[in-house]
Amino acid sequence: MEAKTLALSLFLLFLFSSTISGSPPTRKVRPREPCKRLVFFFHDIIYNGKNSKNATAAIVGAPEWGNKTILAGQNHFGDLVVFDDPITLDNNLHSTPVGRAQGIYVYDKKEIFTAWLAFSFVFNSTEHKGSINFAGADPLMNKTRDISVIGGTGDFFMARGIATLMTDAFEGEVYFRLRVDIKLYECW
Numbered sequence: 001m002e003a004k005t006l007a008l009s010l011f012l013l014f015l016f017s018s019t020i021s022g023s024p025p026t027r028k029v030r031p032r033e034p035c036k037r038l039v040f041f042f043h044d045i046i047y048n049g050k051n052s053k054n055a056t057a058a059i060v061g062a063p064e065w066g067n068k069t070i071l072a073g074q075n076h077f078g079d080l081v082v083f084d085d086p087i088t089l090d091n092n093l094h095s096t097p098v099g100r101a102q103g104i105y106v107y108d109k110k111e112i113f114t115a116w117l118a119f120s121f122v123f124n125s126t127e128h129k130g131s132i133n134f135a136g137a138d139p140l141m142n143k144t145r146d147i148s149v150i151g152g153t154g155d156f157f158m159a160r161g162i163a164t165l166m167t168d169a170f171e172g173e174v175y176f177r178l179r180v181d182i183k184l185y186e187c188w
């Protein structure tokens with residue numbers, strides 16, 4: 001009986017002391033270093049009524065006051081563009097493409113120049129097979145902007161992370177080039 005009581009009190013003492021003297025519950029520290037990093041460029045040539053041969057993007061929706069040939073006024077608000085752009089490893093439009101950037105962007109604010117992006121990088125080369133999916137707001141006037149890497153397939157199965165976009169070139173309303181710095185924080 002004595003021994004049992006002693007054991008019980010020691011046990012309770014242990015429970016009590018470990019509760020109060022133990023360090024506060026440690027937060028799960030997530031690794032902040034990317035497990036994979038990839039840099040690509042993609043090139044967008046928007047149809048402007050004259051370049052149907054070279055265009056890789058087309059306005060498919062425009063507000064009532066605009067049209068599908070020329071991006072609308074008021075920071076292109078309401079224009080919806082579909083693209084199938086070549087991806088290259090350097091900033092040269094004529095470099096051999098390693099994949100295609102395919103998706104849409106929609107200009108979504110009258111007051112400033114900003115867009116919402118939803119697209120995939122589709123790879124089918126000896127280097128990479130599979131896709132990486134992106135989505136997010138793109139405040140174009142900022143030097144760099146982060147969008148989400150929301151998933152992937154093939155070599156990029158379950159990929160998740162952040163892609164930092166930078167406008168590497170902007171020529172008239174017809175051509176732009178984005179540098180995409182992909183940092184994956186989940187790799188399989």
Ligand SMILES: *[C@@H]1O[C@H](CO)[C@@H](O)[C@H](O)[C@H]1NC(C)=O
Pocket residue numbers: 050051052053054
């Ligand atoms: C299409 O691209 C070629 C090669 O870059 C260029 O020489 C030509 O002028 C372009 N055509 C149009 C209509 O933009």
Ligand SMILES: *[C@@H]1O[C@H](CO)[C@@H](O)[C@H](O)[C@H]1NC(C)=O
Pocket residue numbers: 066067068069070071072073
């Ligand atoms: C489209 O709109 C632009 C001005 O935003 C105008 O200059 C052009 O003529 C229009 N094109 C057509 C085909 O309506």
Ligand SMILES: *[C@@H]1O[C@H](CO)[C@@H](O)[C@H](O)[C@H]1NC(C)=O
Pocket residue numbers: 124
């Ligand atoms: C990928 O490339 C191979 C070889 O060129 C081709 O046979 C295959 O159909 C391509 N797959 C896709 C999804 O484009």
Ligand SMILES: *[C@@H]1O[C@H](CO)[C@@H](O)[C@H](O)[C@H]1NC(C)=O
Pocket residue numbers: 139142144145146
């Ligand atoms: C864009 O730049 C503005 C002004 O420098 C800043 O206030 C804003 O937070 C930036 N937005 C993003 C998404 O980086």
